[in-house]
Amino acid sequence: MSPPPNKADADATWKYIEAGVQGILKHPSDRGEMDMKTWMGLYTAVHNFCTVRKAVGSSPTQGCSRGNRRVAHIFEKELYERLKQLLETHLQMIQNEARRYSKGALLDFYIKEQDRYITAAKQNNHLFRYLNRHWVKQEIKQGRKDIYDVYTLHLVLWKGVIDAATHAGVADAVTQLMERQRNGEIIDDTLIEGILDSFGKY
Numbered sequence: 001m002s003p004p005p006n007k008a009d010a011d012a013t014w015k016y017i018e019a020g021v022q023g024i025l026k027h028p029s030d031r032g033e034m035d036m037k038t039w040m041g042l043y044t045a046v047h048n049f050c051t052v053r054k055a056v057g058s059s060p061t062q063g064c065s066r067g068n069r070r071v072a073h074i075f076e077k078e079l080y081e082r083l084k085q086l087l088e089t090h091l092q093m094i095q096n097e098a099r100r101y102s103k104g105a106l107l108d109f110y111i112k113e114q115d116r117y118i119t120a121a122k123q124n125n126h127l128f129r130y131l132n133r134h135w136v137k138q139e140i141k142q143g144r145k146d147i148y149d150v151y152t153l154h155l156v157l158w159k160g161v162i163d164a165a166t167h168a169g170v171a172d173a174v175t176q177l178m179e180r181q182r183n184g185e186i187i188d189d190t191l192i193e194g195i196l197d198s199f200g201k202y
Contacts, residue, residue, distance in 0.1 A: 001038040004045040007052040010075075014082060016045050021083065024127070025090050025120045039127075047130050050076045076135030080147075083128065087154060091161040098166050107173035110166060111195070114158070121154030170195065 001020065005012035020042040024034070094113050101109045125132070128150040139147040148156055163170075174195055181187040 001041060004041050004048065007048045010049060013045050013049045014079075017042060017049065017079075018082075018086060020045070020127070021086060021124060022090075024123050025117070042127055043130075046079070046128055049079050050130060050134070073135060073138075076131055079128075079131060080135060083124075083150070084153060084157070087157050088161065091157055095161055095165045098162070098169075102169060103173050103176065106166065106169045107177075107195075110162075110170050113162075117154065117158060121151050124154065125149065125151035 001023075002016075005016055007013070020038070094117075098106065098109060098113075132149045136147060136149050140149075174192055177187050177192055181192075
């Protein structure tokens with residue numbers, strides 16, 4: 001991945017971040033291990049998107065003013081909303097793919113995609129630490145119930161998009177697994193518990 005774009009170019013910076021997040025959302029076997037240079041480039045781009053534009057036109061004495069903080073707040077919110085939209089688009093693709101499956105095949109698909117997505121959620125949460133520490137923390141402190149840290153945002157969107165669309169089919173497949181277990185077949189309890197637990201979260 002190339003170095004981050006010009007700090008003042010918000011559109012190019014977002015496209016750079018977008019490409020990085022899309023790479024993280026892919027299966028590890030598809031994207032390979034992200035090298036430190038690429039990771040730091042993405043982290044820097046996130047920081048730049050939130051901070052650089054607020055400094056444009058400011059004098060040194062204005063650097064920490066309330067006005068600049070309000071401007072930064074706007075850009076941080078913009079980044080959060082863009083990330084949310086990107087995740088929703090990604091999940092819609094998974095939802096469309098899920099329609100091809102039923103019963104056991106759907107359950108296998110659900111487990112595979114959920115595992116991949118949660119791994120990506122953890123990585124993206126680290127990548128967007130600056131956003132979590134500043135805008136997200138402040139919004140939650142002010143009582144916002146619809147704003148989450150980046151990791152939790154991933155989970156909430158998964159429940160809203162994927163679980164809402166696949167709940168009946170996955171629940172039916174889990175019921176069949178439990179029936180097979182009652183009939184003496186050895187089934188991994190943690191598999192069933194994990195799926196049922198995911199239905200109950202958020």
